[in-house]
Amino acid sequence: MIEVSHLVKRHGPKVAVRDVSFTARAGRVTGFLGPNGAGKSSTLRILLGLDSADSGTALIGGKPYRTLRNPLRTVGSLLEGSGAHPSRTARGHLSWVAASNGIPRTRVPEVLDLVGLGDVGRKRVGGFSLGMNQRLGLATALLGEPEVLVLDEPVNGLDPRGIRWLREFLRSCAADGRTVLLSSHLMTELASTADDLVVINNGAIVHSGTTAEVSAGHTSLEDAFFALTGTEDR
Incomplete structure (x- = not known):
């Protein structure tokens, strides 16, 4: 599971995260929601070892992300697109990521097919649409068959068919006992996908x-979101 405990992060005089604690349990989809600037991204970056907390802990399976060996085998994440260089092909990008984490290259065509990119695996990422790039990011997250998924706005750029596929896929991941932490601004998607919610x-x-x-x-x-965050009239 994911355990965030008394997390504090400051950016100069501004407190971005103040005493944040929550748990995302195995076998459930946990939605993480809040308005822009609420502290979602800062919390996720700390959880994934991309930033350091001033105090508190963020653990995955009882360990900080930075201590995980071959982390993609434990945690699959999507924060800002695919992270692939525009000159690389989708297959080349995934092959490099697989090699860096000790993942068999046979997983590359499997995840490309899974996210609907099997026919464009040899195309350069620079020619991808926003939705295709998002699917490549999802493929990267799924490459190591992780038990934990941390996804920030994963439906960004997906068409309705892709959104439905992702919703059903995440529900199946939870049914298989995986931990899914999902950040999104789409309330209707969270309402139909998440078992638990954390509002920041x-x-x-x-x-x-x-x-x-x-x-x-x-x-x-x-309506609950607006009432809890006081953002309806902004």
């Missing part, structure tokens, strides 16, 4: 619980 605003957790618990007393998750 101004760097602090303002509510957490099952999707039904967070939505209770409101006509929709969107």
Whole structure:
């Protein structure tokens, strides 16, 4: 599971994350939501070892990300697109990532087919659309068959068919006992995909619980979000 405990991160005088604690459990999809600038990205970057906390811990399976050996075999992540160089082919990018984490190259065509890029694996990434680039990022996250997935706005650029595929895929991952932490601005997607929700605003957790618990007393998750974050009139 993912365990974030009393996490604090400052950027100069600004406190980006203040005493953030939450758990994302195995076998469940946990939605992580908040307005822009709420502290979501800072929290995820610390969790994935891309930044350091001033205090507190962010653990995956009881360990900091930076201590994981061949981390893609444990955690698959998507933060900002695929990260592939435009001059590389999709297959070449994934082959390099696989080699760096001790993953058999036979996984490359498997994940390309899984995300719907099997027919364009030999094309250069620079010619990819936003949606194709997002699918390549998902393929990279899935390359090591990880038990934990951390995805930030994974449906960005996907068409309706791709969004439905991803929703069903993430639900199947949870059903298989994997841990899925999903950050998104799309309330309808979170309402239909997430088992649990963690709501962050101004760097602090303002509510957490099952999707039904967070939505209770409101006509929709969107209404609950606006009420909890006070952002409806902004």
